[in-house]
Amino acid sequence: MHDIRLIRENPAAFDQGLRNRGLEPLAERLMALDDRRKEAVSALQAALERRNALSKEIGQAKARKDEARAQELMAEVARLKDSMPDLEKAEREANEALEKELAGLPNTPNPDVPVGRDERDNVERSRYGEPRHLPAAKQHFELGEAWGLMDFEAAAKLSGSRFVVLRGELARLERALGQFMLDLHTAEHGYTEVAPPLLVRDEVMFGTAQLPKFAEDQFRAGSEHWLIPTAEVPLTNLVREAILSEDELPLRFTALTPCFRAEAGAAGKDTRGMLRQHQFMKCELVSITTPEQSAEEHERMLACAEAVLRRLDLPYRVVTLCTGDMGFASAKTYDIEVWLPGQGAYREISSCSVCTDFQARRMNARYRLKDGKGLRFVHTLNGSGVAIGRALIAILENYQNEDGSVTVPSALVPYMGGAKRIGGAGR
């Protein structure tokens, strides 16, 4: 959510941000709405001030038993109050009009974000490892289905399309990946493990900006809850409506949770395999920082996510998303794309974003400055550290052997009960 005062201070910069995201300029319209709002507030407050003064006088008159004067004053207040409902209504409507407009606008991109229209304008930032071009490379679902351990038909019977049933060693591999990542981030990267609710309220979804604009991408659970599309939602909202102290920042949280996405806009996309599912596991990273710390924390978070892929020795590249491809709440995003030999392509496996104070404002999450006075909004960051389902795919495709088995990356062997390969002969 944007601060109308900052828009007023620099309308041109605000509009440039919108333009970079491919949107029409709006500053003028927003300022007009704000003018109307201010007028309405002032009018209402003037009436309230008058009412309060008269009421006080009534109290004083009654205290000295001057009933005549009290009655006189009460009649005057009664007249004044006739106009109040209209003033209140005008104030409420002016507020809502501005709020509604602001709530639907995406964050302003940082100045250092490449300007572009879509993913084709993203900028590669770094690479790790050599993409393997295996002539007979199989896709992950070919391997998994051949072993009888990845069952889309069974899942369809239970839940429809975009679900999967994993069995045996693949179910264990998913669990192993989750434990491995959680252990890495907690033991070596300083994140605090959190086990959050998976069902959250409207205002929590509003806080991280899934609502109001992206309701159709979410799953509703009952009348008052939503299934989380990512642990970013509960982890970031951990600080909603809080006043933190500067000393305790940055806060770093990690959680391994299922994520639920309606994938409403992805009909017909990535329908084979488990690349794009309605439900998947993800290890999430969230940081809460001061404005001064957030840029550096963003780099740090990216490094933490990269560490996962390095330990697993999976080839990947990092891209900086261009203005047209960034998420709604983000001011700057790095995507990590892992190499999938079966597809012969890099595919997103992590996305690390700094949301500046955009979410903090929606959540009303602030901190008190060290030198005593003053409150400021925190900065929030989130990143996948990393997506478990896609990591599983990447392992199958990158570690496949000619005999149709898959070697277990050494970092995962301890988590696999010592098993060094899966899906081998004799199965």
Place this chain on the structure above:
RNA sequence: GGAGAGGUGGCUGAGUGGUUGAAAGCACCGCACUCGAAAUGCGGCAUACGGGCAACCGUAUCGGGGGUUCGAAUCCCUCCCUCUCCGCCA
């Protein structure tokens, strides 16, 4: 799900219709005293919004929303949350 008790400032905790943004204590900050510290004394100490160059003025906020009233922390309705007991339950 049923019955009951509660939700007041950073914390504890007064306050049941009138000038209360809210007593008192603790915590915190400043000053005095002290060689220094403790103790003590004095003072300060919420947030948001509107107006103003500013000093400052105003409005709102005692879990959320709505209502009664000239006036609500105080009365009524409703929702949320916490606690106790009962039921159910992984």
